[in-house]
Amino acid sequence: MPVLDLTSSAVELTRAVCDIPSVSGDESVLADAIDQAVRALPHLSVHRDGDTIVARTELGRAQRVVIAGHIDTVPINGNLPTREVEVDGEAYLWGRGTVDMKAGLAVQLKLAAELADPRVDITWMWYDHEEVTADLNGLNRLAAHRPDLFAADFAILGEPSDGAVEGGCNGTLRAVVRTHGVRAHSARAWIGENAIHAAAPVLARLAEYRPREVAVEGLVYREGLNAVRITGGVAGNVIPDLCEVEVNYRFAPSRTVEKAAAHVRTVFEGFDVEVTDAAAGARPGLDAPLAQEFLAAVGATPSPKYGWTDVARFSALGIPAVNYGPGDPHLAHHDQERVPLRQIDAVEQGLRTWLAGR
Known part of the structure; x- marks a missing residue:
């Protein structure tokens, strides 16, 4: 089984998770690797439902945030293994899943490992079957089996947003x-x-x-x-x-x-x-206090999310939710899918600044 080194950089971790193929319906190898990596972290309690992994801090904070991302991709089309490329003078990581959404997943895994004392309690959710019909979606299944795990005041989905914050969704x-x-x-x-x-x-x-x-x-x-x-x-x-x-x-x-x-x-x-x-859309929910604090911490001007994402699931539960992840959404599912290395680092730093509170 592949082993994920959560002490590596977010860029290196992106490459590692992308190079573990996880087309929808075939996520088990990556799910096992994530499960093994996060169970070794003493500050997290870990739950598994199929190929969905949930890791939580239990610090008794006044507020809790869900940070989630899907681990599956659309089918590979000659675009793995990953490689670094340069386009118009900028460095990218090229390959299936780099944009949608394993760069966001890698950032989350790294922060989950390192943030043992965040300013809010965090529920990390990494789920399967996002790229296929809604009835197979790992979050949908988890909500049926463990609705208690969805208790939160705010949620962030690591869907590609070009490193900006996209509110709600169509x-x-x-x-x-x-x-x-x-x-x-x-x-x-x-x-x-x-x-x-x-x-x-x-x-x-x-x-x-x-x-x-x-x-x-x-x-x-x-x-x-x-x-x-x-x-x-x-x-x-x-x-x-x-x-x-x-x-x-x-x-x-x-x-x-x-x-x-x-x-x-x-x-x-x-x-x-x-x-x-x-599937219903999600209102922006940016008037929530935690959303305002998050926007201020990452220095973002929000924009709308045109595609549907799982922020809608949280919105339906009354939890304000936004999309925040590296990668240009226009390159999601594209055969030339690639993510700027600087965006991976910037999103990691933005989330770290807000979650660490310093």
């Missing part, structure tokens, strides 16, 4: 818009009705759609409604009787899942619409 909804027809031999197409042709108005409505920009608690969230997959057809000589257009709606955190679903059905009025998956 909600996300997936739906399938179906058109129906009648099968026939393509040599006698007039006998049938082509379901793929019937989907043309669906695509037209998407092309004409103008998304909103919505201000929520001082941050402006950009929405989006897009086709992400289209399927249809039976054979090369058959008029299709079914076409399915999968759409993804990213909506501002001021809109509920129910209102988001109603909006999508309105856009595609007259068509067969099935909502297949949805």
Whole structure:
């Protein structure tokens, strides 16, 4: 089993955790390495649920903060092992997971090892299955098994934020818009009705759609409604009787899942619409005292998080939560995924300054 050296630098630790492949569903080797490393730390109590590891300080502080990050990645595509590269004069660590989100994970592991006497009690959460469907998410499972571990006054997710602080997140909804027809031999197409042709108005409505920009608690969230997959057809000589257009709606955190679903059905009025998956967004929550202290300590001007992250899980529990991690979100899942070395160090220092209180 790989051994993680938590005394190494955050950059070296990033390389170590990235070089342990952990595609969603195959996180056990990395989870075992993390478990072994943190159980050796006497100032932490450690709990494990599947491949989710929770490590807590028990100092009796007046406030508790959850700091969390997922340990899985999207599939590898020739971008491991990691290597250092230079782009426009800046040093990066290149490879799968460097941005999403093992650099943030490495920073958290290093600080978990070194901060034995933080100003607040800390619950570190490192969880599996973030990159796949919500029902498999390690935090979702942990909340069902050990809801007591989520007690906190503030939460930070180490999702990539370019070293800045991103408040809240957009909600996300997936739906399938179906058109129906009648099968026939393509040599006698007039006998049938082509379901793929019937989907043309669906695509037209998407092309004409103008998304909103919505201000929520001082941050402006950009929405989006897009086709992400289209399927249809039976054979090369058959008029299709079914076409399915999968759409993804990213909506501002001021809109509920129910209102988001109603909006999508309105856009595609007259068509067969099935909502297949949805998750609410999270309001910024930056008016919380701990959030204000955190912003001041790291010297950050907050911005909105356009993608969905697990801050929404904490927000649903009434816990203000932000995203703060190294790496450009635009490079998450990219085959040229890479994180600036300076951002790894800067995020480590920002969290250390705030948590140590000095």
